Amino acid sequence: MPLSLDLGSITIDWLCGGDFELDGGTMFGAVPKVLWNQKYPADADNCIRLLNAPLLVRSRDTVLLIDTGLGNKLSAKQQRIFRVCRPWNLVEDLAALGLDRRDVDLVLLTHCDFDHAGGVVMHGPDGRPELTFPRARHIVQRREWEDVLAPNIRSAHTYWPENFAGLADSGLLELVEGEMEVCAGITVRLTGGHTRGHQMMEMTGSTGCAVHLGDLFPTHAHANPLWIMAYDNFPLEIIAQKQELLPRYSRRDCWFTFYHDIHMPACRLDEEGRVTSSFCRTRAGSSPCHPLAGQEGSPK
Numbered sequence: 001m002p003l004s005l006d007l008g009s010i011t012i013d014w015l016c017g018g019d020f021e022l023d024g025g026t027m028f029g030a031v032p033k034v035l036w037n038q039k040y041p042a043d044a045d046n047c048i049r050l051l052n053a054p055l056l057v058r059s060r061d062t063v064l065l066i067d068t069g070l071g072n073k074l075s076a077k078q079q080r081i082f083r084v085c086r087p088w089n090l091v092e093d094l095a096a097l098g099l100d101r102r103d104v105d106l107v108l109l110t111h112c113d114f115d116h117a118g119g120v121v122m123h124g125p126d127g128r129p130e131l132t133f134p135r136a137r138h139i140v141q142r143r144e145w146e147d148v149l150a151p152n153i154r155s156a157h158t159y160w161p162e163n164f165a166g167l168a169d170s171g172l173l174e175l176v177e178g179e180m181e182v183c184a185g186i187t188v189r190l191t192g193g194h195t196r197g198h199q200m201m202e203m204t205g206s207t208g209c210a211v212h213l214g215d216l217f218p219t220h221a222h223a224n225p226l227w228i229m230a231y232d233n234f235p236l237e238i239i240a241q242k243q244e245l246l247p248r249y250s251r252r253d254c255w256f257t258f259y260h261d262i263h264m265p266a267c268r269l270d271e272e273g274r275v276t277s278s279f280c281r282t283r284a285g286s287s288p289c290h291p292l293a294g295q296e297g298s299p300k
């Protein structure tokens with residue numbers, strides 16, 4: 001069973017949205033390999049293994065997901081190109097927690113890249129595409145949705161129409177501008193940076209808080225504000241956001257939660273960006289989708 005991060009009135013579990021491998025250089029942009037490789041080791045092909053781990057967030061009366069993983073629609077060729085090394089398992093992971101996909105009330109999309117939004121639409125039991133979470137309101141920033149509808153030459157490679165088929169007509173798409181409390185204690189907020197309409201989530205429970213910065217902070221190794229990805233569309237915006245957000249949430253002793261990090265699902269930082277504690281799956285039976293460094297399943 002997945003291991004929960006307990007914030008009192010809110011719990012967070014990480015589900016398996018499909019692992020893949022990317023060139024390590026693309027994940028660390030202009031940072032020299034000799035530096036990033038110490039924090040996130042690469043294999044012989046210069047690849048690093050990354051999770052796509054949607055967060056299941058449960059408050060007293062709401063079940064919500066942050067992002068949806070790769071989905072089950074990738075062709076064999078796409079799985080080879082993206083070096084998918086563990087398949088999307090979201091529905092089964094929910095079942096292991098006693099939940100059906102119809103139990104999900106809200107889907108919060110940090111942004112609409114295929115590795116985050118690929119599970120919005122799935123191939124159902126009959127092989128046809130259907131909304132994976134047919135009862136859930138899907139919360140997206142308006143700017144992000146505008147870019148999904150009219151992608152530029154670069155974003156067209158990552159905003160795939162099949163990941164949103166039927167969503168706009170379903171009445172389940174809710175566009176946000178800026179900031180909105182989506183349920184008690186959980187707020188989304190526009191950040192921009194990675195994409196024009198990227199958003200973050202702040203979660204305040206009765207005994208603690210957590211923040212999810214999406215692809216502004218994809219792994220613990222990106223704690224330095226200058227360590228950003230080659231995929232980022234507005235690098236200076238990301239740097240500015242991280243300079244503001246990391247100290248702000250460090251001072252509150254919040255957990256920083258990660259979507260792509262295979263080493264740690266969440267950590268706390270001091271104001272200099274050093275990891276002071278990490279949330280690790282050490283309990284017997286914890287999800288093998290999130291192996292720890294140096295243990296079973298660590299990066300090749």
Ligand SMILES: [Zn+2]
Binds near residue numbers: 115116260
């Ligand atoms: Zn991503």
